[in-house]
Amino acid sequence: MIDVNRQGEVWVFAEQHNGKLEDTPLELMSKARRLADTLGVKLAAVLLGSDIKDLTIKLIQFGADKVYVVKHPLLQSYQTNSYAKVMLDLIHKHKPQIVLYGATVTGRDLAPRIASAAKAGLTADCTDLQIGDHKTAKDKKLHKNLLFQIRPAFGGNIIATIINLDRWPQMATVREGVMPMPEPDVTRQGEIVTENITITPEDLPLEILAEHKRPKKVDLKAARIIVAGGAGVGSRENFKLIWDLANCLGAAPAASRAAVDLGFIDRDHQVGQTGTTVRPSLYIAVGISGAIQHQAGMSQSQKIVAINNDPNAPIFQVAHYKIIGDLNGIVPKMIKTIKEKSIKEEMAINPVEALRLSNEVKV
Amino acid sequence: MGYNCVVLVKQVPDTKRISGKVMNDDGTVNRSALPAIFNPEDLNAIETALQIKDKFTGRLVVISMGPPSAAAILRESLFRGADETILISDPGCAASDTLATSYILSCAVKKLDYDIVLCGRQAIDGDTAQVGPQLAEKLGITQISYVEELTELVGRTITVRRNIGNGWQQVKASLPVLLTVTSDANEPRVAAAKKMMKYKNALTPIEAEQKIKSENPQANSSEVKKLVERKCGELKEKGLLIKHWNLNDISADMTWCGQSGSPTKVHRIQSVVLAAKQSKEIQPTDEGIADMIHELIEDKTIA
Ligand SMILES: Cc1cc2nc3c(=O)[nH]c(=O)nc-3n(C[C@H](O)[C@H](O)[C@H](O)COP(=O)(O)OP(=O)(O)OC[C@H]3O[C@@H](n4cnc5c(N)ncnc54)[C@H](O)[C@@H]3O)c2cc1C
Numbered sequence: 030m031i032d033v034n035r036q037g038e039v040w041v042f043a044e045q046h047n048g049k050l051e052d053t054p055l056e057l058m059s060k061a062r063r064l065a066d067t068l069g070v071k072l073a074a075v076l077l078g079s080d081i082k083d084l085t086i087k088l089i090q091f092g093a094d095k096v097y098v099v100k101h102p103l104l105q106s107y108q109t110n111s112y113a114k115v116m117l118d119l120i121h122k123h124k125p126q127i128v129l130y131g132a133t134v135t136g137r138d139l140a141p142r143i144a145s146a147a148k149a150g151l152t153a154d155c156t157d158l159q160i161g162d163h164k165t166a167k168d169k170k171l172h173k174n175l176l177f178q179i180r181p182a183f184g185g186n187i188i189a190t191i192i193n194l195d196r197w198p199q200m201a202t203v204r205e206g207v208m209p210m211p212e213p214d215v216t217r218q219g220e221i222v223t224e225n226i227t228i229t230p231e232d233l234p235l236e237i238l239a240e241h242k243r244p245k246k247v248d249l250k251a252a253r254i255i256v257a258g259g260a261g262v263g264s265r266e267n268f269k270l271i272w273d274l275a276n277c278l279g280a281a282p283a284a285s286r287a288a289v290d291l292g293f294i295d296r297d298h299q300v301g302q303t304g305t306t307v308r309p310s311l312y313i314a315v316g317i318s319g320a321i322q323h324q325a326g327m328s329q330s331q332k333i334v335a336i337n338n339d340p341n342a343p344i345f346q347v348a349h350y351k352i353i354g355d356l357n358g359i360v361p362k363m364i365k366t367i368k369e370k371s372i373k374e375e376m377a378i379n380p381v382e383a384l385r386l387s388n389e390v391k392v
Numbered sequence: 393m394g395y396n397c398v399v400l401v402k403q404v405p406d407t408k409r410i411s412g413k414v415m416n417d418d419g420t421v422n423r424s425a426l427p428a429i430f431n432p433e434d435l436n437a438i439e440t441a442l443q444i445k446d447k448f449t450g451r452l453v454v455i456s457m458g459p460p461s462a463a464a465i466l467r468e469s470l471f472r473g474a475d476e477t478i479l480i481s482d483p484g485c486a487a488s489d490t491l492a493t494s495y496i497l498s499c500a501v502k503k504l505d506y507d508i509v510l511c512g513r514q515a516i517d518g519d520t521a522q523v524g525p526q527l528a529e530k531l532g533i534t535q536i537s538y539v540e541e542l543t544e545l546v547g548r549t550i551t552v553r554r555n556i557g558n559g560w561q562q563v564k565a566s567l568p569v570l571l572t573v574t575s576d577a578n579e580p581r582v583a584a585a586k587k588m589m590k591y592k593n594a595l596t597p598i599e600a601e602q603k604i605k606s607e608n609p610q611a612n613s614s615e616v617k618k619l620v621e622r623k624c625g626e627l628k629e630k631g632l633l634i635k636h637w638n639l640n641d642i643s644a645d646m647t648w649c650g651q652s653g654s655p656t657k658v659h660r661i662q663s664v665v666l667a668a669k670q671s672k673e674i675q676p677t678d679e680g681i682a683d684m685i686h687e688l689i690e691d692k693t694i695a
C-alpha cells in the first residue's frame with residue numbers, strides 16, 4: 030500500500046503478447062490522458078516483455094508522456110508472479126496515484142494479485158472513469174480529485190461508482206471495447222525510462238506446455254455497421270437473413286447471447302456484457318428483446334434500428350427507429366430496398382453501367 | 393495417496409431471475425427481489441474437486457463466508473460429496489470488499505491441510521473474479537485462473553488447460569496451487585439422493601440454536617445453552633455438524649476485515665434505468681422502410 034500521493038502519475042499497464050500490443054491499453058489511453066490532464070500529472074504506460082522494441086513509440090503516439098520499459102528474457106511470456114513482481118517494484122518506487130489495466134483475462138489475472146500484495150483497492154470491469162470529489166458521511170471530510178470507478182454489477186442491473194479514499198494506488202480494470210480507440214499522433218514525443226529489475230526462474234512457477242490462439246472470426250469493434258440477430262430469428266437456417274442484410278450493407282453480423290446459445294452463430298459474434306461491447310454508426314437489432322446485458326454492449330451505438338413483433342420489447346427504449354412487426358417480412362424488404370438504392374446511386378455515377386444493372390433487375 | 397482439496401463457495405442473489413426492482417428507493421439492496429442460490433461456477437469448482445477425490449481419494453472441505461443463511465449452500469455441498477463444511481460468519485465480515493474477503497478466507501484456509509484450493513472463476517453478483525487470485529497471493533501459492541480442463545494430476549504436479557480469452561493455454565505447476573474454475577470445466581453432478589436424505593438434517597450451531605429455541609419456547613438462556621451443546625455434540629457424532637468459525641476462531645486481525653480492511657468504498661449506486669431515446673416508429677411497409685433507408689443514407693449513416 031502507498032499513501033495518497035497527489036503528484037503521482039496515471040499509469041496504464043501496456044499488455045502485450047509476442048510483441049503485439051492488445052487493443053485495450055490503447056483504448057484506455059484517451060480516457061487516461063483526460064484523467065492525467067484533469068489532475069495535472071503525467072500519463073505513463075508500463076511495458077513489460079522481451080521483444081518489445083517498437084511498442085514504446087506506439088504508446089507515445091497514442092497519448093503516453095512516458096513509457097517505463099522493463100525488458101527481460103524471462104518476461105517473454107506472461108506469468109502472474111513475474112509480472113506482478115515487476116509491477117509491484119515499480120509501484121513502490123514511483124508511487125503512481127492511478128493504475129489501470131484492461132479487463133482481459135491477463136488483466137483480471139494480474140491486477141488482483143498486485144492489489145493483494147500492495148494491500149490496495151481494485152475495482153473490476155469498469156465501463157467509465159472520472160475524477161470527482163467525495164465527502165465521507167461520518168466526519169464530513171472532503172476528499173478531492175478521487176478516481177470515480179464506474180462499473181455495472183449484479184448482472185448489469187445496477188451501476189456502482191467505487192472510490193478508494195486513502196489506500197492507494199487507485200486501481201481498476203477496464204472492460205474491453207467500452208472506450209473508443211484514439212487516433213495516433215505521429216508527431217508526439219515522449220520519454221522512455223528503462224528500468225532494471227531482477228527476475229529469476231523462481232518467479233516463473235508455471236511451465237507453459239502449449240498455447241493455441243484462435244484467430245477472431247469477426248472484428249465487431251471495428252465494424253461501422255452491425256446487424257445483430259436474436260432468438261427471435263428462430264433457427265440457424267433463418268439466420269441467413271441476418272447474413273444477407275449484413276452483406277448488402279457491408280456490415281458485420283452479430284448476435285445476442287440467446288442466439289449464440291441456440292447455435293445460430295459462433296460466440297465471437299456475441300454482443301453484450303459477456304460478449305463484445307460495440308459502438309458502431311448503425312446497429313440493427315433483429316428479433317432481440319433488449320435485455321440489460323445485451324444493451325450494455327450496444328446502447329452507445331450512434332443509430333439504433335430495432336425490429337421486433339412485441340411492441341413492449343425493451344430494445345425499443347434505446348432504438349432511434351422502431352419497426353414493430355415480423356422480421357421475416359421486414360428484413361427481406363430492407364434487403365430489397367437497399368439493393369435498389371445502391372443501384373440508383375451507381376446510376377448517378379455511371380449512367381451506362383447503371384442502366385445495364387437496372388435492366389437486369391427489371392428482367 | 394490422495395489430495396486434500398479446499399473449495400471456497402459463495403451464496404449469491406440469482407441475478408438471472410431478478411423479479412422487480414433490485415434497489416429499494418432508499419438505496420439499499422432489495423433482497424426479496426433476489427432469490428439466493430449457489431454461485432454457479434463454484435459448483436464447477438466442487439465438481440473438479442470431487443473428480444480428484446473420486447480418482448485419487450482425499451478430503452474435500454468446503455468453506456463459505458456469509459450470513460448464517462449461507463449454510464444452505466454448505467448443505468448442498470454435503471449432498472454432492474463434501475467431507476466437511478465450514479461457515480465463516482461474523483458481524484466483522486460485513487462490508488468486506490474483495491481484499492478483505494480474501495484476507496478472511498486466507499485465515500481460514502491456513503488452518504487446514506491442503507494440496508489444491510479451488511474457487512469459482514467469478515461470483516455473479518460482485519462479478520469481479522478477484523477473490524481467487526487475491527487468496528492465492530495471501531496464501532503465497534501459485535494461481536491458475538480461468539481453468540477449463542484438469543488435464544493431469546501426477547504426484548505433486550498438476551496440468552490444466554486455461555482459457556486465455558482468444559484461445560487456450562496448457563500449463564503445468566507444482567502443488568500446492570489455487571485454481572479458479574470456469575463453467576466450461578465440467579457438468580456439475582446433481583445431489584445424490586442418499587446423501588440428501590442424510591445431510592438434509594445437517595445444521596450449523598446457529599441453526600441448531602434457532603431450532604432449540606423454537607422447540608422449547610419456555611426454556612431460559614442457560615437451559616437453551618445446554619440443549620444446544622448437547623444437540624451440537626449429537627450432530628458432530630453423526631457427521632451432521634456444519635462448523636461455524638468466527639473471526640476470532642481463525643485468528644483474523646480485525647483491521648484487515650470488513651469496513652476497515654476494505655480500501656474500496658461505494659460512492660454511489662444507481663439502478664439501471666434504460667434510457668428512452670427520441671425514437672421514430674417506422675411502418676413495416678415498403679414505403680416506411682424505404683423512407684427510413686433513405687434517411688440513413690441522407691445523414692451518411694449508410695455509405
Ligand atoms: C450475467 C449475464 C450476462 C449476460 N450477457 C449477455 C450478453 O453479453 N449478451 C446478450 O445478448 N445477452 C446476455 N445475457 C442474456 C440476456 O439476459 C438475454 O437472455 C438475451 O440477451 C436474450 O436474447 P434475445 O433477445 O435474442 O432473446 P429473447 O429475449 O428470447 O428475445 C427474442 C425476441 O425476438 C422477438 N421475436 C420473436 N419472433 C419474432 C419475429 N418473427 N419477428 C420479430 N421479432 C420476433 C421477441 O418478441 C423477443 O423480443 C446475459 C445474462 C446474464 C444473466
Ligand SMILES: Cc1cc2nc3c(=O)[nH]c(=O)nc-3n(C[C@H](O)[C@H](O)[C@H](O)COP(=O)(O)OP(=O)(O)OC[C@H]3O[C@@H](n4cnc5c(N)ncnc54)[C@H](O)[C@@H]3O)c2cc1C
Nearest residue numbers: 152153182400457489490511512514515518520521522523
Ligand atoms: C455492486 C457491487 C460492486 C462491487 N465491486 C467491487 C469491486 O469492484 N472491487 C472490490 O474489491 N469489491 C467489490 N465488491 C465487493 C465484493 O462483491 C465482495 O467483496 C465479495 O465478497 C467478493 O467479491 P465477488 O462477489 O466479486 O467474488 P469473485 O471474486 O467474483 O468470486 C470468485 C470466487 O471466489 C470465491 N468467493 C468469493 N466470495 C466468497 C465468499 N464470501 N465465501 C467463499 N468464497 C468466496 C468463490 O469461489 C467465487 O467463485 C462489490 C460489491 C457489490 C455489491
